[in-house]
Amino acid sequence: MIIQRVARIQQVMVEEEDYQELDCQLLHPTPTHAEHRVKAINYPELTGYCQVGDYVLLNGTAQHLQLGTGGYDFVRLRLPVHGTGAWNKMNTYEEKLGHLHQGHIMKLRYTPMQLAVFTWEEQCQLDQENPPGEEASSIRTPMLVISLHSMLPLLVLAIKERQPSCRIAYVMTDGSALPIALSKHVRICKQAGLVDLTITCGQAFGGDLETVTLYSAIQAAYQACDVVIIGDGPGVVGTNTQWGTTGILTGEYLNATAALGGKPLFVPRIQGVDSRQRHQGISHHTITVLTQLTPYSVTIPIPDAACWHKQMMNSFPLASQQEVKKQIAMIDERRRGKLLPAHQWQSVKLPSFSELERLLFSYPIPITTMGRELKDDPIFFATVFASAYYVIEELKRDYTDRRKDEE
Numbered sequence: 001m002i003i004q005r006v007a008r009i010q011q012v013m014v015e016e017e018d019y020q021e022l023d024c025q026l027l028h029p030t031p032t033h034a035e036h037r038v039k040a041i042n043y044p045e046l047t048g049y050c051q052v053g054d055y056v057l058l059n060g061t062a063q064h065l066q067l068g069t070g071g072y073d074f075v076r077l078r079l080p081v082h083g084t085g086a087w088n089k090m091n092t093y094e095e096k097l098g099h100l101h102q103g104h105i106m107k108l109r110y111t112p113m114q115l116a117v118f119t120w121e122e123q124c125q126l127d128q129e130n131p132p133g134e135e136a137s138s139i140r141t142p143m144l145v146i147s148l149h150s151m152l153p154l155l156v157l158a159i160k161e162r163q164p165s166c167r168i169a170y171v172m173t174d175g176s177a178l179p180i181a182l183s184k185h186v187r188i189c190k191q192a193g194l195v196d197l198t199i200t201c202g203q204a205f206g207g208d209l210e211t212v213t214l215y216s217a218i219q220a221a222y223q224a225c226d227v228v229i230i231g232d233g234p235g236v237v238g239t240n241t242q243w244g245t246t247g248i249l250t251g252e253y254l255n256a257t258a259a260l261g262g263k264p265l266f267v268p269r270i271q272g273v274d275s276r277q278r279h280q281g282i283s284h285h286t287i288t289v290l291t292q293l294t295p296y297s298v299t300i301p302i303p304d305a306a307c308w309h310k311q312m313m314n315s316f317p318l319a320s321q322q323e324v325k326k327q328i329a330m331i332d333e334r335r336r337g338k339l340l341p342a343h344q345w346q347s348v349k350l351p352s353f354s355e356l357e358r359l360l361f362s363y364p365i366p367i368t369t370m371g372r373e374l375k376d377d378p379i380f381f382a383t384v385f386a387s388a389y390y391v392i393e394e395l396k397r398d399y400t401d402r403r404k405d406e407e
Contacts, residue, residue, distance in 0.1 A: 003064040009054045018045055019181040042075035043179050046113050055079035107205045117210040120220045139262040140398055141222040142391045145253045146231035146267045150369045151384045153185045156194040157359055158388035163395055167196045169221035169228045174202035175246035177233035181206050197224055214256050247285035251293025258296035265299045267387045272320055272379040282327040291334040297341040301390035303382040304347045348386040
């Protein structure tokens with residue numbers, strides 16, 4: 001089912017090369033928008049540029065179903081264009097992306113919106129001097145797998161503050177949003193130099209590099225950068241069932257990293273405040289991944305107990321801390337029962353609460369998880385930061401080891 005409606009663009013509120021936010025007036029009222037006005041997102045790579053006065057066909061299905069899309073429709077088609085400005089801009093955009101026409105790999109395959117991309121694998125075929133790696137026996141590059149998109153800016157903020165010359169790649173998988181242009185965090189991080197390279201794999205599109213598979217994306221990332229972060233874009237999908245959520249796809253990402261010779265680092269989802277019992281403490285999605293979907297051993301940084309200080313007690317009382325310890329013990333016990341290698345839980349000391357607040361204040365927009373900021377659910381943020389500071393120490397150790405090898 002697709003709910004379609006025709007609208008006229010009243011204002012272009014945000015415009016980037018690959019992204020537009022539009023204020024539109026519906027031509028006919030709907031039960032959900034009797035006031036005739038809606039916000040819409042347009043991806044020029046798929047539909048061309050829009051301008052004030054254009055008529056567009058909108059996909060309003062998510063709004064009709066009142067899903068959590070941030071209150072946006074999506075431009076599906078531009079109707080007869082008002083003037084020539086949009087066509088001229090589209091021609092310029094196509095000229096900038098001319099190299100993509102060398103590609104023969106389709107994304108959004110076999111849909112009316114399928115687009116050709118020039119993948120990294122195809123580039124490697126043309127460049128005989130730089131073929132894809134056959135097999136890596138040991139990858140020293142830290143590879144972090146995240147379960148929520150909001151973890152991305154927290155990680156890169158902390159890592160770049162301590163290691164500003166470190167190159168960070170973000171591999172966006174296709175478990176949630178497919179266009180990387182939807183992510184405000186990616187746009188901000190790229191502009192601020194917090195993320196150096198973006199790679200979209202599978203059906204996801206719009207990254208600096210495109211790959212057919214996650215495995216190729218991992219290879220491309222570790223060859224170019226010092227740290228790799230892997231995870232879905234915004235818009236995780238869930239059904240209140242154990243298996244019907246994109247959150248458990250992190251198991252596949254961890255396994256792909258390990259299969260290629262990497263050392264998978266998992267950023268667990270631990271929350272102190274959530275009305276849903278299944279997400280209190282270690283989320284049930286994280287437990288499923290760590291007990292049933294990861295035959296390899298995974299490194300899991302968590303905050304040192306001393307970091308659960310006074311500022312965290314309101315949202316993460318002692319009883320909750322004890323519950324997390326019980327959950328960790330339960331995960332370890334289940335793995336022993338299946339004769340699986342033990343996961344490596346790493347306790348990490350964090351900077352002071354005020355330092356973390358200062359770090360977050362340097363970011364241009366609030367970083368939230370399920371609408372909650374640091375002060376609302378500090379243990380979630382502390383857990384993500386634990387992974388960042390663990391990686392910082394890993395980078396220091398790797399640098400020391402390489403200096404010794406050179407000597």
